[in-house]
Structures are given as C-alpha cells and as structure tokens.
Amino acid sequence: MDVSHLIDPLNPAQREAVCAPTGHYLVLAGAGSGKTRVLTHRIGWLTEVERVSPWSILAVTFTNKAAGEMRHRAEQLMPSGTRGLWIGTFHGIAHRLLRQHWREAGLPETFQILDADDQTRLLKRIINGLGLEEARWPARQAAALINGWKDEGKRPGAIPVDFNPALKTQIDIYRNYEEHCQRSGLVDFAELLLRAHELWLNHDELLKHYRERFRHLLIDEFQDTNTLQYAWIRLLAGATGQVFVVGDDDQAIYGWRGAKVENVQQFLRDFPGAKTLRLERNYRSTGNILIAANAVIANNPGRLGKQLWTESELGEALDLYAAYNEQDEARFVIDRIKQAVREGGRNDGCAILYRSNAQSRLFEEALMVEAIPYRVYGGLRFFDRMEIKDALSYLRLCGNRHDDAAFERAVNTPPRGIGERTLDALRSRGRDQKLSMWDAVQAELAGGLLAARAKAALRAFAELIEQLAREHDALTLAEQMANVIERSALKAHYQANAKGQAESRLENLDELINVAARFERSPEDREAGLSELAAFLAHAALEAGDAEGEAWEDCVQLMTLHSAKGLEFPLVFLVGLEDGLFPSQKSLDEEGRLQEERRLAYVGITRARQKLVLCYAESRRWHGMDTFNRPSRFLSEMPNTVLQDVRPRVQVARPSAFGRNASSFLAERGLLRGGVVETPPIKLGANVRHASFGDGVVTDFEGAGAHARVQINFANSGRKWLVLGFAQLTVL
DNA sequence: CGCCGCAGGCTTTTT
DNA sequence: GCCTGCGGCG
Numbered sequence: 001m002d003v004s005h006l007i008d009p010l011n012p013a014q015r016e017a018v019c020a021p022t023g024h025y026l027v028l029a030g031a032g033s034g035k036t037r038v039l040t041h042r043i044g045w046l047t048e049v050e051r052v053s054p055w056s057i058l059a060v061t062f063t064n065k066a067a068g069e070m071r072h073r074a075e076q077l078m079p080s081g082t083r084g085l086w087i088g089t090f091h092g093i094a095h096r097l098l099r100q101h102w103r104e105a106g107l108p109e110t111f112q113i114l115d116a117d118d119q120t121r122l123l124k125r126i127i128n129g130l131g132l133e134e135a136r137w138p139a140r141q142a143a144a145l146i147n148g149w150k151d152e153g154k155r156p157g158a159i160p161v162d163f164n165p166a167l168k169t170q171i172d173i174y175r176n177y178e179e180h181c182q183r184s185g186l187v188d189f190a191e192l193l194l195r196a197h198e199l200w201l202n203h204d205e206l207l208k209h210y211r212e213r214f215r216h217l218l219i220d221e222f223q224d225t226n227t228l229q230y231a232w233i234r235l236l237a238g239a240t241g242q243v244f245v246v247g248d249d250d251q252a253i254y255g256w257r258g259a260k261v262e263n264v265q266q267f268l269r270d271f272p273g274a275k276t277l278r279l280e281r282n283y284r285s286t287g288n289i290l291i292a293a294n295a296v297i298a299n300n301p302g303r304l305g306k307q308l309w310t311e312s313e314l315g316e317a318l319d320l321y322a323a324y325n326e327q328d329e330a331r332f333v334i335d336r337i338k339q340a341v342r343e344g345g346r347n348d349g350c351a352i353l354y355r356s357n358a359q360s361r362l363f364e365e366a367l368m369v370e371a372i373p374y375r376v377y378g379g380l381r382f383f384d385r386m387e388i389k390d391a392l393s394y395l396r397l398c399g400n401r402h403d404d405a406a407f408e409r410a411v412n413t414p415p416r417g418i419g420e421r422t423l424d425a426l427r428s429r430g431r432d433q434k435l436s437m438w439d440a441v442q443a444e445l446a447g448g449l450l451a452a453r454a455k456a457a458l459r460a461f462a463e464l465i466e467q468l469a470r471e472h473d474a475l476t477l478a479e480q481m482a483n484v485i486e487r488s489a490l491k492a493h494y495q496a497n498a499k500g501q502a503e504s505r506l507e508n509l510d511e512l513i514n515v516a517a518r519f520e521r522s523p524e525d526r527e528a529g530l531s532e533l534a535a536f537l538a539h540a541a542l543e544a545g546d547a548e549g550e551a552w553e554d555c556v557q558l559m560t561l562h563s564a565k566g567l568e569f570p571l572v573f574l575v576g577l578e579d580g581l582f583p584s585q586k587s588l589d590e591e592g593r594l595q596e597e598r599r600l601a602y603v604g605i606t607r608a609r610q611k612l613v614l615c616y617a618e619s620r621r622w623h624g625m626d627t628f629n630r631p632s633r634f635l636s637e638m639p640n641t642v643l644q645d646v647r648p649r650v651q652v653a654r655p656s657a658f659g660r661n662a663s664s665f666l667a668e669r670g671l672l673r674g675g676v677v678e679t680p681p682i683k684l685g686a687n688v689r690h691a692s693f694g695d696g697v698v699t700d701f702e703g704a705g706a707h708a709r710v711q712i713n714f715a716n717s718g719r720k721w722l723v724l725g726f727a728q729l730t731v732l
Numbered sequence: 733c734g735c736c737g738c739a740g741g742c743t744t745t746t747t
Numbered sequence: 748g749c750c751t752g753c754g755g756c757g
Contacts, residue, residue, distance in 0.1 A: 062746070062747080063746065063747080064746090064747085089746085089747065090747080091746085091747045092747085095747095113747090115747085116745095116746090116747085188747095189746080189747045190747090192747080193747095224746095253744080254744085254745075254746090256743085256744065256745095257744085257745065257746085355743070355744075356742090356743050356744075357743080357744085358742080358743090378744095378745075412733095415733065415734090417733095419733080497734095541747080542747060543747090544746085544747090560743085560744060560745085561744080562743090562744050562745065563744090563745080581743095582743095584743050584744080585743090586743065587743085596744095600744080623741090623742065
C-alpha cells in the first residue's frame with residue numbers, strides 16, 4: 001500500500017511520532033514544529049496502515065477552530081473516509097455524550113447549555129433569593145468558585161467546610177445553583193465535563209462500551225488540560241486505550257483558569273511505558289527569533305527541555321524601540337506597518353500583540369487616523385451579543401419551558417409590562433414550591449394574588465410562547481427564527497430603542513436568520529436524537545460563530561498574547577514590554593506566575609516568521625495615571641546579538657538627568673552597539689528646519705536621550721513639541 | 733420603565 | 748481613562 005502521502009511530508013522526528021507502534025506517547029511539540037500535522041498524520045497512519053477503524057479513534061482539542069482544522073486535514077489524508085471518527089472539543093464531546101445518554105446522566109431530554117453570562121445572571125438571582133447581600137457575595141466570584149470546583153470534579157458535598165462560615169455560604173450558593181440548574185434543565189460549561197465524567201463513573205456498562213470503542217485517544221494542547229479533563233481521559237483510556245498526547249509545557253499559559261501543566265509529567269507516571277518524543281525543528285521563524293525565544297524560556301526552571309532549531313537563516317535582528325510614551329509607541333508601530341506595506345507586505349501579515357486588552361485602543365485610534373483596516377480579536381462573540389441572546393431565549397423557551405435563564409431574559413425584552421414586583425412574586429413562589437418560572441406563572445394564573453393587570457401581561461406572554469411553539473412545527477429553523485424576531489416585537493424594540501446601535505443590532509438579527517438558514521444538523525447530532533432546534537441552540541452555545549457574516553480582508557491583526565497562541569505572522573510587534581504590564585504587576589510577586597508570563601513571552605516571540613519588533617514606553621498613561629515602568633525583564637533575557645536598538649537619528653547634546661532610557665538600559669546590559677549617532681546633536685537654541693513646519697529655534701526639550709521631545713518655536717507655525725527621532729529636523 | 737450620573741474596578745479566555 | 752453596574756429620579 002502506498003503511504004507516501006502520509007510520511008513524505010514529515011521530517012525524521014515527526015515521522016517517528018506518526019509511525020510509532022501503538023502505545024502511549026507524549027509528543028513535546030515546540031512552537032511551529034508541525035504538531036497539527038503530526039496529529040492528523042497519526043490518525044491517517046492508524047487507519048491506513050495499522051488498519052484501525054476510524055470508529056475507534058477519538059481526537060480531542062480545546063477550541064472548535066482546532067477541531068475543525070484537524071477534521072479537515074484528516075479527511076484529506078483518509079481516502080477510505082472518516083466515518084465514525086470523533087474529533088471535537090472536550091465540551092463538544094461531553095455534550096454529545098450527554099445528549100446520547102441524557103437519561104443515565106440524570107438530565108431532561110431537552111436540557112440546554114448555560115453560557116457564562118447566563119450563569120452569572122442566574123447566580124445573582126439565587127444569591128438574592130437566599131437573602132444574601134450582593135455586594136458581599138458577588139455573582140461573578142461565586143461563578144468562578146463554582147466553576148473551579150467543578151473543574152476539580154467537586155460537588156458541593158465533597159468540599160470540606162473547615163468551619164469557615166464564608167466558605168459555607170459559598171457552598172450553599174453552589175448547592176442552590178445546582179438544584180436550580182437541575183430543575184431548569186440547564187448545564188453550564190464545566191457541568192458538561194463533570195456530568196460526562198460522572199456518567200462513566202456511575203455507569204459501568206457505558207464506560208465499558210466507550211472503552212471498547214475508543215481504543216485510540218489523541219489529545220491536542222495537552223498542557224492546557226485541567227484536573228477534570230485529565231481524569232476523564234484516564235477514565236476512558238482505562239487499561240486498554242492507547243493515548244497519544246501532544247503538547248508543549250513551554251506554552252502552558254492557562255494555569256490561571258485551572259489548566260495543570262503538571263498533567264504532562266503526571267501522564268508519564270500514570271501511563272506506564274509511555275514514551276516521550278520531541279519535535280524541536282521549527283519551520284516558522286528565522287534563526288534570530290528562535291535564539292531570542294530559546295534564551296527567554298531557558299530562564300524557566302523545571303522544563304521538560306526542548307530547544308528549537310531551524311535550518312532557515314538568522315534573518316534580521318529583532319528591533320527594540322524605546323518609545324517616549326504610549327502614543328509614541330503606537331505611532332512607531334503604525335509607521336512600521338506602513339513601511340512594511342510600502343515594501344510589498346500586507347496588512348494582514350502584521351500583528352500587534354499586547355498583554356492586556358486595554359492596550360488595543362491606542363493602536364486602533366492610530367490605525368483609524370491612517371485609514372488602515374484592522375481587526376481586533378477577542379471581542380464579543382456573535383452568539384453573545386445582546387440582541388442575539390434575546391432572540392435565542394424565545395427559541396429556548398419554546399424548546400424547554402422550564403429554562404429559567406431564558407425565561408428571565410425573554411419575559412421583559414421587549415418590555416411588556418411585567419415588572420420587577422411581579423417577577424419577584426414568581427421567583428419566590430418558584431423557590432418555595434420548587435417550580436420553574438414557567439410553572440410559577442401557571443400557578444399564579446390559576447389562583448395567585450397578583451393584580452389583574454400583571455396577570456393579563458403574564459397570560460399574554462405565556463400565550464405568545466405557546467403560540468410560537470405551535471407554529472414552529474410547520475416551519476424551518478430560519479422561518480422560526482424570523483417568526484420569533486417578528487412576533488416577539490424584538491425587531492421593533494431595537495428599531496426604537498438601540499440608540500446609535502439600532503442598525504448593527506438589526507443587521508445582527510438578520511444575520512441570525514441567515515445563520516439559521518445555513519445551519520445544518522450534523523449526522524452526529526441527528527444520531528444523538530437532537531432536533532434541528534436543539535442542535536442549533538447547542539451550536540450557538542458551544543461555538544463562537546466568529547465567521548458569521550463578517551469579512552476580514554487584509555486587516556492588521558490586533559490581539560492579546562493569549563489569543564495569538566497557535567497563530568503566526570510575517571511581522572509581529574510585541575508592545576508594552578514593561579515590567580508591571582508584561583510581566584503583569586500581579587504576577588511579579590509569585591515565581592510560578594512569573595514563569596507563566598515568561599511562557600507567554602515565549603508564545604509571543606514564536607508567532608513571528610520573518611521579523612519581530614519589540615517596544616516599550618518610558619512613560620505610559622495607565623488606568624488614568626502616569627506610570628514609569630522599567631523595560632520588561634524579558635528583554636534583558638534576550639542575548640544582545642539578536643537585538644538591535646532602533647534609535648532616532650538625532651540626539652540632544654545635553655545628557656539626560658534621567659538614568660532610564662533606551663541607551664542607558666542597553667548600556668547597562670552591554671547591549672549598546674553601533675557607537676555614535678551620525679547626525680550632529682541638536683543644542684538648545686539651535687536653528688532647525690522641518691519639512692512642513694519650516695524654520696524655527698529649539699527652545700526646550702524633555703525626556704531622555706535619544707527619545708527626547710523638543711520644543712521648537714517655528715517662525716510660521718508657532719511652538720510645537722516634536723519627537724526628535726522622527727521629526728526629520730535639519731540643523732541649519 | 734428608562735435615562736442619567738456617579739462610584740469603583742481594572743490581566744489573560746474558551747467552551 | 749473607560750466601562751460596568753447601581754441607585755435615584757422623572
């Protein structure tokens with residue numbers, strides 16, 4: 001049999017991993033070393049060469065994007081088809097299991113997924129209902145605690161109270177929340193995983209079935225697994241499953257949300273005979289970029305050890321720009337992007353990576369001024385937009401009347417005269433009699449004490465939902481969607497009420513109808529017995545819907561370092577490299593967190609293919625205050641041979657009173673090279689000429705050395721402050 | 733019911 | 748500095 005398509009595109013290390021005899025493997029795959037390729041080719045190898053049925057293979061990723069990519073590439077490599085192959089996210093797979101075995105999992109058939117936002121709202125109501133003070137017991141904090149417990153596999157009863165009254169209250173909230181979710185048929189994200197785990201723990205026959213079926217498990221981004229995900233993998237593997245995990249301990253950047261890098265080492269202990277393979281050859285970046293990356297990450301202790309190498313050339317040095325302030329930083333970056341585009345590059349080949357979202361604004365403004373198209377990653381997901389969630393809440397109620405999260409949202413959006421008092425009456429009845437809001441409405445209508453007007457409004461609402469549900473039997477999904485948007489009066493509501501945003505909200509609602517029209521239930525969904533509607537609602541909860549409706553053509557890419565993981569760009573700007581920003585202030589006190597920041601730096605550096613530009617600002621307005629941070633310690637961890645100081649061409653003659661500037665920083669570390677600046681220094685009182693402002697006299701300067709700003713009194717244009725290095729001044 | 737003004741807070745994010 | 752969320756008022 002010809003398997004050349006499977007092994008020819010591989011280097012020796014990749015080939016060793018792909019063609020390894022069945023068994024347990026830990027593949028340590030450095031950045032840009034072709035890990036997706038190894039995973040997909042491994043699947044191809046198992047099916048085409050080892051004659052393993054696709055039916056016994058389960059491949060797990062973290063994001064839908066990664067799952068989609070893997071599926072796509074696997075299909076190309078498996079001419080005999082991928083029937084029965086499961087590729088999905090942890091959550092997607094857990095969801096599928098719960099749909100198929102809802103009875104055993106103790107769920108109603110119509111259970112729905114509660115997203116993070118709905119979860120917080122629900123918790124808020126529960127905290128209120130328990131008579132607790134919201135300020136003392138913030139819903140967001142409760143959500144974080146509960147999710148953390150679930151990620152550790154803990155139910156309320158399994159948490160030791162330790163006579164800690166605050167903890168006891170938190171557990172009470174947890175227990176109440178669980179009861180509420182159970183009654184409403186709601187499952188949050190962490191619950192999907194926890195239930196799927198318990199499903200197997202409590203049902204030997206199911207576990208046996210899946211163990212017999214999935215003999216081959218492949219896990220992507222293994223360093224990001226949390227306790228529960230790892231437990232789930234171990235449980236499924238049992239004594240017979242062959243586990244092939246791919247990951248990079250140096251790219252573990254999600255410890256703060258429960259990921260356990262330790263799982264990587266734990267894997268070697270838990271799976272006897274597991275072999276470690278390393279992919280260290282990098283196909284992405286130039287030599288200099290890799291030298292910098294290797295040097296920075298080498299400062300982390302306790303690594304499993306990997307050294308990226310490449311056969312491509314050293315390439316350009318990394319540019320280091322010490323900006324005067326954050327404005328100067330933005331301006332510099334945009335200038336460089338313009339230059340790159342002038343030289344034949346594309347906007348979408350440029351990425352600006354920052355530590356914190358708040359940093360994006362300045363770059364956005366600068367890009368807007370220059371009319372350069374850009375895209376900011378990580379905004380609100382399509383399905384998380386208010387108008388979308390409003391519309392979907394009606395469909396959710398049609399699918400499951402007891403979905404209280406949907407009820408609370410739909411009942412008064414748009415406003416229909418059902419006030420807070422009425423709702424409170426319903427909530428307390430629900431609490432007392434353990435009823436869903438829907439049933440509480442029925443009970444009130446049948447003999448409650450509410451005012452006639454409130455009852456009439458509730459009756460109208462209930463009737464609307466019933467009617468929509470009745471009509472839906474005869475309609476396609478898209479028609480149902482359109483019908484709901486029309487009949488709920490959401491459309492009219494947004495037309496009248498969304499000041500300034502009406503247009504985009506209405507557009508999004510239209511797009512939602514389009515999305516519904518394009519939506520196709522997967523064969524797996526069908527198999528699991530999901531209706532078109534249920535499948536669509538699950539899709540809305542589990543998938544970002546990023547691609548929906550928006551065209552991103554040739555845009556400069558702006559994103560956090562976290563969102564950049566897995567991506568690559570020819571030209572990368574790593575900005576805000578200042579101690580306190582990156583590494584962030586909050587990670588400075590704790591060694592472990594600092595190491596995670598360093599891994600984040602490693603991720604950032606290794607996103608660049610051709611050219612990496614590093615920036616920091618000597619002063620920065622941050623949270624409304626002027627701050628003066630020293631350059632990031634990660635900069636000083638890079639060897640001077642790969643760094644090149646970007647310096648303005650002109651220097652102020654008088655030495656600065658401040659010690660901290662680019663030159664002195666670099667000099668301290670022996671990084672200053674290149675000697676003196678070519679242009680004669682500018683002195684106070686010098687006559688200078690500027691291309692557009694004309695002639696003038698230097699009257700003042702501030703800032704340090706090469707990055708000083710000078711004040712010039714122009715004969716015709718008045719007094720101006722200019723950044724020396726970029727003003728292109730000629731001394732007369 | 734909806735608008736406005738003020739106070740507090742503030743790393744990172746997927747599902 | 749900007750966004751969120753809350754409370755008060757019309």
